[in-house]
Amino acid sequence: MDIIDRHFAAENAHDVQATLDTYTDDIVWDDVTHPDAPFHGKEAVAGVYSSIIDAIPDVALTSVRRFEGGGGRYVVDESILTGHVHGEWAGVQGGGAPVEVRILHIFELRDGLISYENAWFDAAEVQRQIRHGRL
Numbered sequence: 209m210d211i212i213d214r215h216f217a218a219e220n221a222h223d224v225q226a227t228l229d230t231y232t233d234d235i236v237w238d239d240v241t242h243p244d245a246p247f248h249g250k251e252a253v254a255g256v257y258s259s260i261i262d263a264i265p266d267v268a269l270t271s272v273r274r275f276e277g278g279g280g281r282y283v284v285d286e287s288i289l290t291g292h293v294h295g296e297w298a299g300v301q302g303g304g305a306p307v308e309v310r311i312l313h314i315f316e317l318r319d320g321l322i323s324y325e326n327a328w329f330d331a332a333e334v335q336r337q338i339r340h341g342r343l
Contacts, residue, residue, distance in 0.1 A: 215322060228254055234248070235322065237325050262295050284313070284314050
C-alpha cells in the first residue's frame with residue numbers, strides 16, 4: 209500500500225503535482241459530496257485539489273485504519289480530515305472555522321498507481337461545524 213502512503217503524504221504536503229503522480233493518466237476521482245463529480249483525468253483532478261487547498265489551506269489527513277482486498281487491487285482507508293475552512297467547502301463558506309470529519313476513501317489500483325478514488329464524508333456535519341464555529 210506504498211502508493212496510498214505516498215498519496216496521503218503528497219496531499220498533506222499540499223503538493224498537487226506529487227498527488228497527481230500517484231494517479232494513472234485516466235484517473236476517475238469521485239467525491240460523492242461534490243456536485244460536479246466524478247472528474248476524469250489528471251487535469252480535471254488537479255483543479256479540484258487546488259480548490260480544496262485554497263479552501264482549507266491547512267488541510268491534513270490522518271489515517272485511522274486501512275483495509276486491502278482483491279489481491280491488492282482495492283484499498284479502503286478511513287481517515288480524519290482536519291483544517292480551517294477559509295473558502296467554500298461542502299457547500300458552505302468557512303470563514304476560517306475549524307473542521308474535523310471522518311472521511312472514507314475507496315481506491316482501485318492498476319499498475320502500481322491509483323486508477324479510481326472515491327471519497328465519502330458527512331457534508332452535513334461539516335456544515336454544522338462551520339455554522340457553529342466549533343468541532
